Amino acid sequence: MTDAPSTIAERSADMLARATPTTIAVRVRGLSDRAIAWLFITPTIALLLAINIFPLIWAVYLSFTNFRANRPNAEVEGVGLRNYQRVLNDPDIWIAMQTTAHFVFWTILLQMIIGFALAYLIDRKFRGHAFWTTVILIPMMLSPAVVGNFWRFLYQPQIGLFNYIVSFFTGIPPSSFEMLGSVTLAPWAIIIVDTWMWAPYVMLICLAGLRSIPDYIYEAAEVDRASAWRQFWSITVPMALPFIMLAVLFRGIENFKMFDMVMLLTGGGPGSTTEVASITLKREAFESWLTGRSSAFAIILFVAVFGLANIYVKALNKVKQR
Amino acid sequence: MSEVVLHRIGKTFGDTVAVEDLSLTIRDGEFVVLLGPTGAGKTTSLRLIAGLERPDCGRVTIAGRDVGRQSPAERDVAFVFQQYSLYPHLSVYDNLAFPLRSPARRLNSDEIDRRVREVARMVRIEHKLQSRSTRLSGGEMQRVAIGRALVRRPAIYLMDEPLSSLDAKLRAELRLELKRIQKELGSTLLYVTHDQVEAMTMADRIGILSEGRLVQIGTPREIYADPANLHVAARLGQPHINLLPTDLLPGAAPPSGASAIGARTEHLEIATDAQGNAEVDWIEHLGDQNHLHIRVRGHKLVTLADPYLSIKPGDRINLTLRQPLYFGSDGERLR
Ligand SMILES: Nc1ncnc2c1ncn2[C@@H]1O[C@H](COP(=O)(O)OP(=O)(O)OP(=O)(O)O)[C@@H](O)[C@H]1O
Ligand SMILES: [Mg+2]
Numbered sequence: 239m240t241d242a243p244s245t246i247a248e249r250s251a252d253m254l255a256r257a258t259p260t261t262i263a264v265r266v267r268g269l270s271d272r273a274i275a276w277l278f279i280t281p282t283i284a285l286l287l288a289i290n291i292f293p294l295i296w297a298v299y300l301s302f303t304n305f306r307a308n309r310p311n312a313e314v315e316g317v318g319l320r321n322y323q324r325v326l327n328d329p330d331i332w333i334a335m336q337t338t339a340h341f342v343f344w345t346i347l348l349q350m351i352i353g354f355a356l357a358y359l360i361d362r363k364f365r366g367h368a369f370w371t372t373v374i375l376i377p378m379m380l381s382p383a384v385v386g387n388f389w390r391f392l393y394q395p396q397i398g399l400f401n402y403i404v405s406f407f408t409g410i411p412p413s414s415f416e417m418l419g420s421v422t423l424a425p426w427a428i429i430i431v432d433t434w435m436w437a438p439y440v441m442l443i444c445l446a447g448l449r450s451i452p453d454y455i456y457e458a459a460e461v462d463r464a465s466a467w468r469q470f471w472s473i474t475v476p477m478a479l480p481f482i483m484l485a486v487l488f489r490g491i492e493n494f495k496m497f498d499m500v501m502l503l504t505g506g507g508p509g510s511t512t513e514v515a516s517i518t519l520k521r522e523a524f525e526s527w528l529t530g531r532s533s534a535f536a537i538i539l540f541v542a543v544f545g546l547a548n549i550y551v552k553a554l555n556k557v558k559q560r
Numbered sequence: 561m562s563e564v565v566l567h568r569i570g571k572t573f574g575d576t577v578a579v580e581d582l583s584l585t586i587r588d589g590e591f592v593v594l595l596g597p598t599g600a601g602k603t604t605s606l607r608l609i610a611g612l613e614r615p616d617c618g619r620v621t622i623a624g625r626d627v628g629r630q631s632p633a634e635r636d637v638a639f640v641f642q643q644y645s646l647y648p649h650l651s652v653y654d655n656l657a658f659p660l661r662s663p664a665r666r667l668n669s670d671e672i673d674r675r676v677r678e679v680a681r682m683v684r685i686e687h688k689l690q691s692r693s694t695r696l697s698g699g700e701m702q703r704v705a706i707g708r709a710l711v712r713r714p715a716i717y718l719m720d721e722p723l724s725s726l727d728a729k730l731r732a733e734l735r736l737e738l739k740r741i742q743k744e745l746g747s748t749l750l751y752v753t754h755d756q757v758e759a760m761t762m763a764d765r766i767g768i769l770s771e772g773r774l775v776q777i778g779t780p781r782e783i784y785a786d787p788a789n790l791h792v793a794a795r796l797g798q799p800h801i802n803l804l805p806t807d808l809l810p811g812a813a814p815p816s817g818a819s820a821i822g823a824r825t826e827h828l829e830i831a832t833d834a835q836g837n838a839e840v841d842w843i844e845h846l847g848d849q850n851h852l853h854i855r856v857r858g859h860k861l862v863t864l865a866d867p868y869l870s871i872k873p874g875d876r877i878n879l880t881l882r883q884p885l886y887f888g889s890d891g892e893r894l895r
Contacts, residue, residue: 452645458646
């Protein structure tokens with residue numbers, strides 16, 4: 239009985255092969271598999287070269303020159319490593335790096351805790367969990383421009399909902415503090431928005447991790463008299479860890495480059511309290527027009543992220559192989 | 561150690577009746593095997609006892625206490641799952657130690673170490689103690705799963721086809737080992753399988769499950785020699801029991817209402833006779849014994865034969881029945 243379908247399948251494949259017009263067969267036969275493969279990937283490679291690789295190489299070249307984009311006709315001179323020296327000796331840039339590190343640390347920490355907690359709750363499969371998953375994912379699907387403007391509105395001291403809610407719970411008058419205008423609060427204003435927007439993304443990845451743990455592992459643990467607390471720490475966390483680490487990696491790389499949200503909310507201010515590396519970079523490149531120097535800075539940032547990410551991926555692989 | 565009683569348990573999944581009106585008593589220190597084909601409700605029965613599934617009706621008691629409202633942890637059972645279910649991120653050692661590290665048990669690490677090593681030796685896995693459990697072969701995983709149950713001293717061990725993915729030799733060894741351990745510890749054990757050899761060799765009593773119902777329960781001898789119906793008779797015996805019309809062979813004394821005769825090897829007498837009533841079709845050589853395929857007037861029979869019996873395909877033989885089993889038209893045994 240089990241042979242019958244396979245013979246039918248074989249027979250129909252055979253019939254199809256016979257029915258294929260010989261002209262196509264011959265024409266296809268004229269190209270080797272390798273040639274066909276190249277034919278398919280050439281457009282992609284060309285696009286990749288034009289859009290990604292070429293600008294990168296061009297930026298590397300510019301980083302060794304004194305080129306300024308606002309004076310395209312001036313003579314371009316090679317300056318060796320001077321741009322790199324300047325960048326690395328610039329105290330402002332180090333402050334921007336610290337600001338960035340601060341942002342990356344807190345956004346990741348908060349997003350991981352909130353994202354994982356949400357995933358853990360959703361994974362309980364209560365009634366309507368599919369609906370709530372969709373609702374939770376909405377912020378992530380919005381455009382950063384929309385989110386930025388939306389939150390600027392919420393942070394309004396006089397009419398903003400955020401200030402109103404805070405005052406409702408704490409009793410502090412709503413117009414007595416300005417989230418975006420205060421030196422101490424502005425960094426947190428941005429961290430809150432970024433967390434609001436991206437915790438759902440972390441939740442999604444963590445949920446995939448939690449769903450990958452088969453029920454029978456928990457059943458075995460239950461029979462082995464492991465408490466819920468012990469099941470969480472000795473099964474849930476270690477088995478979801480590769481996913482959690484992946485989420486950290488994605489969010490880390492993204493937030494290292496964080497630009498749009500900061501630009502929209504504070505533009506780096508007040509003063510330079512929220513000036514992350516990408517804002518400094520933009521200032522150097524398009525306000526001071528130090529194209530060569532900003533290219534050097536961009537390359538340094540790239541190498542830093544790339545190096546850190548690589549070390550991290552090694553660690554991730556080790557965890558996965560355990 | 562303690563007696564486990566199932567009283568009129570029923571469990572359905574949607575339209576599927578997994579277990580129906582199941583009553584079963586596993587006495588203290590007894591080794592009971594549930595034997596049944598795939599889908600008979602064996603796994604479901606174990607899960608109901610363990611508390612991983614709630615019965616629709618009926619009562620489960622362990623050592624006299626009604627466990628209906630208790631969680632699996634409170635019931636104090638050990639379970640060997642059909643699909644191994646090892647903790648994949650832990651080593652073999654940590655898998656075996658996991659149940660012992662429960663804070664409720666308060667064992668010190670020397671005691672845990674001693675128990676883990678002892679059990680690892682029993683299930684022949686001591687050379688892999690430091691391996692990650694995902695790096696094991698299927699058979700090794702299954703042995704770790706058995707070991708993880710054996711480190712404990714629960715009220716009852718529940719084992720779901722624990723030897724199914726082992727090779728024949730190891731299976732035979734572990735079969736004996738398991739039986740020995742169970743006897744030594746005097747533990748209560750409910751074991752599920754569809755392998756009749758495992759059931760016959762290990763069980764104090766065998767329960768035959770069919771479509772969620774317990775058809776018959778008794779000692780291996782009772783189940784084999786005195787089956788309640790055709791279904792039970794067909795589950796035991798190698799080669800399978802032959803079903804024949806009542807008037808096919810001489811030597812039968814069918815009671816009234818009998819519609820079929822069940823004849824195993826021990827119910828058939830063979831004599832070489834050129835004028836015999838049967839013809840040898842072919843002979844399967846299994847080494848220590850032969851399967852004799854015989855034809856009698858269009859009916860086929862299979863029986864065991866002495867490998868030194870000098871007959872060959874095409875020979876005629878004389879077959880006589882000797883106290884065979886009789887079945888009514890509904891499949892029930894007639895005595
Ligand atoms: N969680 C479930 N949901 C729906 N149906 C189920 C579930 N568990 C078991 N069943 C059904 O109940 C019946 C008995 O299943 P069970 O797993 O107890 O069989 P089994 O005797 O263990 O079979 P096997 O030898 O294949 O393991 C089957 O028809 C099965 O499809
Ligand atoms: Mg099963």
